[in-house]
Amino acid sequence: MSTDYQRAREELGRRLRELRVESPDGRLTGTELARRLGWPQSKISKLENGRQTPTDDDLRAWAEVVGQPAVFPELRARLKGFESHIRSWRRQLAAGHAPVQENWNTLVNESRTLHVWNNHVVNGMLQTADYARNLFERYAEFRRSPRDAEDAVRARMKRQEWLYLPGRQLKVLMWEGALRAKVCPPEVLVAQLDRLLGVVGMDTIHLGIVPLDAALPLPPGGAFWILDDRLVTVEDWHAELWLDDAETIALYRRVWDTFAESAVYGTDAQQVIARVRRSIKV
Structure with a gap:
C-alpha cells in the first residue's frame, strides 16, 4: 500500500x-x-x-x-x-465484474491512444469471448465475487468496437508467456491465438510480442495501461492503481518504450504466435 x-x-x-x-x-x-x-x-x-x-x-x-x-x-x-488512486478489488467487484467492465468502456471510449504492457494474459482489447469468459469465471471464484461472467463478457466485447473507430491506436506489447498461460481449455487458447494472428496488420493495432528468449533490459514487472498520456492504470492482486501525475506517467512510458525495443512485430510476431499455437495439444 x-x-x-x-x-x-x-x-x-x-x-x-x-x-x-x-x-x-x-x-x-x-x-x-x-x-x-x-x-x-x-x-x-x-x-x-x-x-x-x-x-x-x-x-x-x-x-x-x-x-x-x-x-x-x-x-x-x-x-x-x-x-x-487505489481502487480495491473487494470494493470494485462487490457488484460483479460487469460494472467494472462498463466503467472501463467509458474510460477507453474517452481515449484515442492506448499503450499497454501485458505479461500474464492476452490483452482484453484482443480477447475472444470464450477466453474472457474463462478469466471472469476464474477470478469470480478466486475473489468470491458475484458470478456475472456473461454480462462481463458482453461489456468487454462491446469495448472492442473502439478498435474500428477512425483515429484510434492500440499499441500493445505482450510477453510470449502471456500467450502460453493455460488459463483456459486448449481449444479456447488456440482460438485466441488465431484471433491474434488475424489482427496483426490492422490499421488501429500495433502489436508487439516479446519472445521468451529476448534480452530484457528490465524484469517483466506488472501489466499496465497508459491512456492518452493522461492516466496510467496498474493491476495488482489487491487493487487497481490509477496514477495521473506527469512524472509517473512519463516513467511508465519509458518502461513501455524499453520493452518495445525487445519486441518483434508484423510477420515476426506472427511467427512467435504460430509457434506457441503449434505447441498446444488440443
Whole structure:
C-alpha cells in the first residue's frame, strides 16, 4: 500500500475519532460507539487508526450516530479522494465484474491512444469471448465475487468496437508467456491465438510480442495501461492503481518504450504466435 494512500487513510481515521470525541451529545467511547452501531469494537479501532478502509455506508452510519449527519459529504469526499488512486478489488467487484467492465468502456471510449504492457494474459482489447469468459469465471471464484461472467463478457466485447473507430491506436506489447498461460481449455487458447494472428496488420493495432528468449533490459514487472498520456492504470492482486501525475506517467512510458525495443512485430510476431499455437495439444 502506498505511503500517500496510507497517510490519507490515517487522516480520515483521525477525523472520525475527532467526531466521536466531539459528539454534540457528549464524548462517546469507542466501546459505546461500537454498541450503537452494532459493530465489533475492533472495527472502531481499525478505522480510527487507519488500518481499515471504511465504506460509504460506514461513514454515513458513523456521522449519524455521533450526531453530525451533515459531515457525511465531507467524509465521503475524503474517501473518494484517496480511493481515486487505489481502487480495491473487494470494493470494485462487490457488484460483479460487469460494472467494472462498463466503467472501463467509458474510460477507453474517452481515449484515442492506448499503450499497454501485458505479461500474464492476452490483452482484453484482443480477447475472444470464450477466453474472457474463462478469466471472469476464474477470478469470480478466486475473489468470491458475484458470478456475472456473461454480462462481463458482453461489456468487454462491446469495448472492442473502439478498435474500428477512425483515429484510434492500440499499441500493445505482450510477453510470449502471456500467450502460453493455460488459463483456459486448449481449444479456447488456440482460438485466441488465431484471433491474434488475424489482427496483426490492422490499421488501429500495433502489436508487439516479446519472445521468451529476448534480452530484457528490465524484469517483466506488472501489466499496465497508459491512456492518452493522461492516466496510467496498474493491476495488482489487491487493487487497481490509477496514477495521473506527469512524472509517473512519463516513467511508465519509458518502461513501455524499453520493452518495445525487445519486441518483434508484423510477420515476426506472427511467427512467435504460430509457434506457441503449434505447441498446444488440443
